[in-house]
Amino acid sequence: MITSERMAMVDRNAAALGVPRKQLMESSGNAVARLVRGHADPGDRVLLVCGRGNNGGDAAVAARFLADYDAHAVLLGRPETITTDIARENWEALVDSEASTAVVGDSRAFALDEYAPDLVVDAMLGTGVTGALREPEATVARQVNAADVPVVSVDVPSGVDADTGEAAGVAVDADAVVTFHDEKPGLADLEAAVTVADIGIPTAAETFVGPGDLRALDRASDSHKGDNGEVLVVGGGPYTGAPALSARAALRAGADLVRVACPDHVAREIQGYGPDVIVRPFAGEHLAPPHVERILDLAAGHDTVVFGPGLGDNESTLDAVGEFLAGYDGRAVVDADALQVVPEVDTDAELICTPHQGELQKMGGTTADDWRDRADLVREFAAEVGHTLLVKGAYDVVSDGDEVRVGRTGNPGMTVGGTGDVLAGVTGALAAQIESPLQAAALAAYANGRAGDDAAEAYGNGLAASDLPDRIPQALRDEGE
Numbered sequence: 001m002i003t004s005e006r007m008a009m010v011d012r013n014a015a016a017l018g019v020p021r022k023q024l025m026e027s028s029g030n031a032v033a034r035l036v037r038g039h040a041d042p043g044d045r046v047l048l049v050c051g052r053g054n055n056g057g058d059a060a061v062a063a064r065f066l067a068d069y070d071a072h073a074v075l076l077g078r079p080e081t082i083t084t085d086i087a088r089e090n091w092e093a094l095v096d097s098e099a100s101t102a103v104v105g106d107s108r109a110f111a112l113d114e115y116a117p118d119l120v121v122d123a124m125l126g127t128g129v130t131g132a133l134r135e136p137e138a139t140v141a142r143q144v145n146a147a148d149v150p151v152v153s154v155d156v157p158s159g160v161d162a163d164t165g166e167a168a169g170v171a172v173d174a175d176a177v178v179t180f181h182d183e184k185p186g187l188a189d190l191e192a193a194v195t196v197a198d199i200g201i202p203t204a205a206e207t208f209v210g211p212g213d214l215r216a217l218d219r220a221s222d223s224h225k226g227d228n229g230e231v232l233v234v235g236g237g238p239y240t241g242a243p244a245l246s247a248r249a250a251l252r253a254g255a256d257l258v259r260v261a262c263p264d265h266v267a268r269e270i271q272g273y274g275p276d277v278i279v280r281p282f283a284g285e286h287l288a289p290p291h292v293e294r295i296l297d298l299a300a301g302h303d304t305v306v307f308g309p310g311l312g313d314n315e316s317t318l319d320a321v322g323e324f325l326a327g328y329d330g331r332a333v334v335d336a337d338a339l340q341v342v343p344e345v346d347t348d349a350e351l352i353c354t355p356h357q358g359e360l361q362k363m364g365g366t367t368a369d370d371w372r373d374r375a376d377l378v379r380e381f382a383a384e385v386g387h388t389l390l391v392k393g394a395y396d397v398v399s400d401g402d403e404v405r406v407g408r409t410g411n412p413g414m415t416v417g418g419t420g421d422v423l424a425g426v427t428g429a430l431a432a433q434i435e436s437p438l439q440a441a442a443l444a445a446y447a448n449g450r451a452g453d454d455a456a457e458a459y460g461n462g463l464a465a466s467d468l469p470d471r472i473p474q475a476l477r478d479e480g481e
Helices: 004-016 021-039 054-064 085-096 137-146 211-216 241-252 264-271 289-299 315-327 336-344 357-363 371-385 419-431 437-462 469-475
Strands: 045-050 070-076 100-104 119-123 151-154 176-180 193-197 230-234 257-263 278-282 304-307 331-334 350-353 388-391 396-399 404-407
Touching: 004 021, 004 211, 021 054, 021 085, 021 119, 021 151, 021 176, 021 193, 045 054, 054 070, 054 085, 054 119, 054 151, 085 100, 119 137, 211 437, 230 241, 230 289, 230 419, 241 257, 241 264, 241 419, 241 469, 257 264, 257 289, 264 278, 278 289, 289 315, 304 315, 304 419, 315 336, 331 336, 331 419, 336 350, 336 357, 336 419, 350 437, 357 371, 357 388, 371 388, 371 396, 371 404, 388 437, 396 437, 404 437, 419 437, 419 469, 437 469
Parallel strands: 045 070, 045 119, 070 100, 119 151, 151 176, 176 193, 230 257, 230 304, 257 278, 304 331, 331 350, 350 388
Antiparallel strands: 388 396, 396 404
């Protein structure tokens, strides 16, 4: 089962792996034609109603595979308004082949009876479109529903939300649906027979984090300060660089506001790393139980908390970590020495834990050399602790106990100290912007590794963790789109 948004991510990841969308559309169109053959006899009149997106492109391809049928393709809208290059190319290829085609500019120009079809292929709108059908699609849907002919829908019946199965208005009443790669949640309750067609998307496009995952980031054009995340970093005491790196990384990953809660004796030094970070000092040499109430009050005003960078492992500090987690019910990224407390604490918080393999073992988990074996172990341990894990390594493994994603960006130069603090900050910022903790953690691992790869091009194995934060914004862009 895959949502429409995740499907779009996987589609883009497949392209990045060398399986171009044009090739996938060819496979999709072939799958549509196969389903048509199962519902119509050779020589039957098949009407393919094509929208202006990739759904319509699939149908245009299908028309080429239906030479033994009386196939007729209708485009709803002007050819120059087709929204993607590959859909336009396939429509033009169909027209150039002198197949039977027509263009319908508005609802008044469409009359289903004129085509007298034995079967209708509904390819008006695909999984990426929600809301009520507009014209001319709404009129076409009504006419199709009123006709006594079988209907095959491409990916999802037009007008039906692929994720919920609901329709905001009129929707095509399909007899059969051919959907691609995996079933969509909204198809489960349809009366139509659903066929899932394998169109050649590699498993790696779902497993490995890629540029498609960047689709999870979406900043509204009318957003205001704070709408894109406020992050609190709790750290410092024995160390000052770690919380500063996390805070700067969180800002570069798109958080609107970042504050650092730290012992007052290091506050000035942490503030010195940059004017963009707001420091909230507390008394003492290190975090301790008397500080927990204040930290909880601060945390309540933030979308995420990054807990652990530079805190150290003083016994009273670890006690304070446990008290904080026991009293917190928000979203937090837990890193460094604070990780060892997580398995012992009963918390209502939604945690993303970012251990390296040694820290994972301290938490009670196990590891393996091969990333595939490690992925299984991380999934099992994530299910056991009830939190999302991002286990750092040459292959980063991310799991919420159910799904697993693997990040393979990064390089050996990133074994230098501090890169994990950068990752914690990026994870905190993305967790403030993305609903799914798994998706936030996976994308953070991907971006952190890309930033490290860019730094390695400049400095080789001499890169420093401080080289990464300013490279995060570029790492969060899809350069191939």
